[in-house]
Amino acid sequence: MPPAFANRVGHQLVAFLLTVRGLGAFALIILGVIFRKHKVAREVMQPRIRHELARSGSNLIPVFTFLALALGFLVVGQTVTQLGAIKVPGLVGRVMDTVVVRELGPLLAAMLILARVGAANVIELGTARATGEVEALEALAIDPVHYLVVPRVLGMAGGVFALTMFLILGALGSGYVMALLFFPDLTPPPGQYLAEIADWLNWMDFVLILVKTVAFGFIIAVVTCYHGLAQPLRQEQVSGVAVRAVTQGIVACTLLDLVFIIVYLANGLV
């Protein structure tokens, strides 16, 4: 192996490990602050948390409505046309459950929130850092992690969960309409469709969706806030850092999704 290449790989590996260590430490700090300071400054913090919940949740309902319709149409359209010849009873319900509920719903919701809110997080916090707002908070003896990061973490965790549920329900509905319109002979009546989905759902699905979406939200918030806040920045560095944070967020969410696939497999849910 040429030394230059080995050096580059070594540098990349060290940089990766340092980032992982930094993210891990930052996540622990955030958890510590959430638990230690949950009663501190409620008059200030509660409106901030509500604002972040709206930003990562209700404000995104229009785009998630579009996504839910598209996802239902796409999944049913593609899978039913491909597998229609097999004539498997309960196919639509099973496909919707496996693809939408377990996989695409949570992951798509996380990716969209990462793109819409996570990128904004990095830019806002990076700018706050570069323009001295973070120092201003410290000068007022206000913990920047508590004031700036905790609302974003809670907002994103709640937002990813709520919007994933919205997306799943929307996609299940739109998928059914799609199937009814285009594949009436393969589509069961509404009651049977719901029963098929319910049959394929397991109590573990509900637990795992909750855990998975909250974990997605937490990871996105940690990665984006870490890059915006945890290191000194100049204004010209903010855009580059935003790109890096979004990329790392995508990688982190995908890796976490792999972990959940293993959990599904281990529990015989796939």
Next chain:
Amino acid sequence: MSQPTIKEANPFPVLELCQATAGARLDPGVVLAADVNWTVNCGEYWVVAGEQHAGKTDLLMLAAGLLPPVTGTCHLFGMDARQLDEHRIAERLRVGLVFEDGQLFPELTLLQNIALPLQYHRNLSAEEVVRVLEPLFDRMELTPLAGRRPAELSRNWRKRAGLARALVMEPELLLLDNPLHGLGASHRQWWLKFLDELHRERSLTVVLATDDLRPWAGDERRRFALLHEGVFSPAGSWAELCRTHARTVAALQAGAETATAN
């Protein structure tokens, strides 16, 4: 029983830097002021002069306990500044820092900006905050602007709001970074008068950094220090400053006059 004097109530210096080295915020490896030995006692009014980019802001951050010294120690009210963590909020709040551009939070109104430390540390409701802040707003002529956001205000008012925010928690040591820089003539006069009044009324300890010594030139009530080419010199009186650093003071005065003329 008689009231304790200020000196008796505050047995330690307000600020004490011993062999302290100030590094740059963005790159602590860059030394801006080395081996600083400086004692600020209760009720003193210090003017720290230095050219632009001399490191005055970083020195103030160090003095405020926000930037750890690269070497040496920084004590505030007799306590190592590194110990002023979240468990010692009350001690931390004895220091107020006014940033050069006010450093207000852009998403908050002027009232919310100034009220933030009160709301955060005392958990006051919005109504209580308005009641508590009314006299301060009136005195600082900020009442008509309370609902505006920083972007809607001129630099004059943003800086004044930054001062109000630093004063809300009634600090004993007020650090000001270039307070008169970029202000209109009437606002400069207002600041000088207001700082004098604060210093007199509350026996507030004032340390301000500036690149324009003219407003304080010849004022023998003030104490002066110079930060020049990485060397911090707490000269003392105006006469002493002029005697020991005549050329630098003259250069600063000339630079300030050129800047004003431009």
